Amino acid sequence: MTGDTSHTHSGLVATARRAYGASLKLGISKGADRSRAVQKMAEALKQSFDDILEANTLDLEASREMAVPELIVDWLKLTPERLQAAVEILQRLSELSDPLRRIRNADYQLADSQTYCQLMPLGTIALVYEAFPELGAIAAGLCIKTGNSLILKGGGEASHSNAAIAKVLQIALEESGMPSGCLERIETEEGSLTQELITQDQYINLVIPYGRPSLVQQVVRQSTAPVLKSAMGNCYLYWSLSGSIEMMRWTILDSHASEPDPVNAIEKVLIHRTTNPSSLVTLWNSLQEKGFQVRGDTALVEAFPQLQLAKDSEWSQSYLNKTVAFKVVDNLEAAISWINRYSSGHADCIVTESYQESRHFALRVNSASTYINASPRFCRNPARGESIFLGMSNQKGHRRGLISPESLTTVKHIVQGNSRF
DSSP: OEEEEOOHHHHHHHHHHHHHHHHHHHHSOOHHHHHHHHHHHHHHHHHTHHHHHHHHHHHHHHHHHHHHHHHHHHHHHHOOOHHHHHHHHHHHHHOOOTTTTTTOOOSSSOOTTTEEEEEEEEEEEEESSOOOHHHHHHHHHHHHHHTTTTEEEEGGGGHHHHHHHHHHHHHHHHHHOHHHHHHHHBBBOOOHHHHHHOOTTTTTOOOEEEEEHHHHHHHHHOOOOOBBOOOOEEEEEEEEETTTHHHHHHHHHHHSSSSSOEEEEEEEEEETTTOOOHHHHHHHHHHTTTTOEEEEOHHHHOOOOOOOEOOGGGGOOOOSSSSSEEEEESSSSHHHHHHHHSSSSSSSEOSSSSSHHHHHHHSSSSSSSSSEEOOOOOSSOSSSSOOOOEEOOOOOSOOOEEOOOOGGGEEEEEEEEESSS
C-alpha cells in the first residue's frame, strides 16, 4: 500500500489516480478474496490496540492544548471498547455474503433478448471526516467488501490516530494481495486540500462527509463529485395526547445511547397544546436527573419560568449533546408541517396510541425514516439483520436512510441477445 500524500496538489492528484486504478482491479476481484482481506484487517487492528491508543493519547494531548471543543474531544477519544467494536464490525463484514453481482430483474425487456441488473462497485470513494478515528477502519472494511477503493481525509485533531490505523490496515491489505492503492490516506490540515480532493471527479465516484453539520454542508457546497450526505442530530418527536409518558421518556433516553456519535438522538419534542402540565414537569425532571438540559419555546417558558428559552435558530440546528427543546403545537398537522421545515430529515418519531395518527405521520413526514412508538437509536452493528451501517443519509439523491454496503454500489443493466437479427 502507498503511504500518506505530500501536501501538494500534484501529490493529491497522484493519490486519486492511484486509488482509481486500484478500484478497477478491486471491482473484478473475487468476493472470497475481499472477505479474507476484511478479516485480515480485523485481525491486524486487534493486534495493534496498544500502538493505536498510544497515538490517540498524543492527539488528545494536542487537542487539549489547542482548546479543541469538548464535543470533538469526545468523538476523538478512543477506548479499547470502541476499537473492539470496530474489530467486531470488520469481522462481521467479512462473514456477510458478497454484495456484488447480485442479479435483479430489470424494469423492462427488449425484444429478442433478456435484460437484467447487477450490483457493481461505485469505484473510488473519499471519506472526509473529523475525529472518530475508528470510522476510517469501518469505512475501509465497507469499501473493500463492496469492491471500492477508499481515500481517507481525516481532521488534523486525529492525525496520529488516523495514521496509526491506516498503516495497520494498509499492511493487512498488502499481505492479503489487494491492489496497491485501494486504501489511501491524505495527511494535511489544510482545508484547501480537502476542496482539491472532492473536486477530483474524474477519479472519485463518491464523497462521504461525516461530522458536524458545518463540515457536511461545506463538502456538499464544494464537491464536484457526487456526495452521500450524512446527517447527525436534530431529530424530532411528536408526543400525541394518546401517547404514554413512559414511552416518551424511554424513547428520548434510548435515542441518545448511541455513543460516541448521537446520530439519531431526539433533540426536539413537539407537544400538543393541551398536554397535561404535570406530565410535562414529570418528564422534564426525569430527563434532568439523567443529565439532560431542557429548553422550551416562548409559550412554555412563560408557563414554566424555570425552563431556558430555545432561540429561533435552534429549531433547525443540532445540539449534538444532551439537550432537548420542547415546543407547543396545535395538532398533528402542525407538528408534521414544523418537522418538514426544521428537522434534519433523517429520523423523526411519534409516540401515539392512535393507528390513524401513526399512519398519517409516517406518510406525511418528509424524512428518510419515521419511527412509531420506537426508539430511533442508531447502531452500526445491529444484533438483528444482515448488514452494517456507516451512518444515516437525509438526502433524496444517491441513497437515503441507513448507509449500508449496498449504498456503496450501483446498478449495471445487462442485455443478453438471443443471436436473432
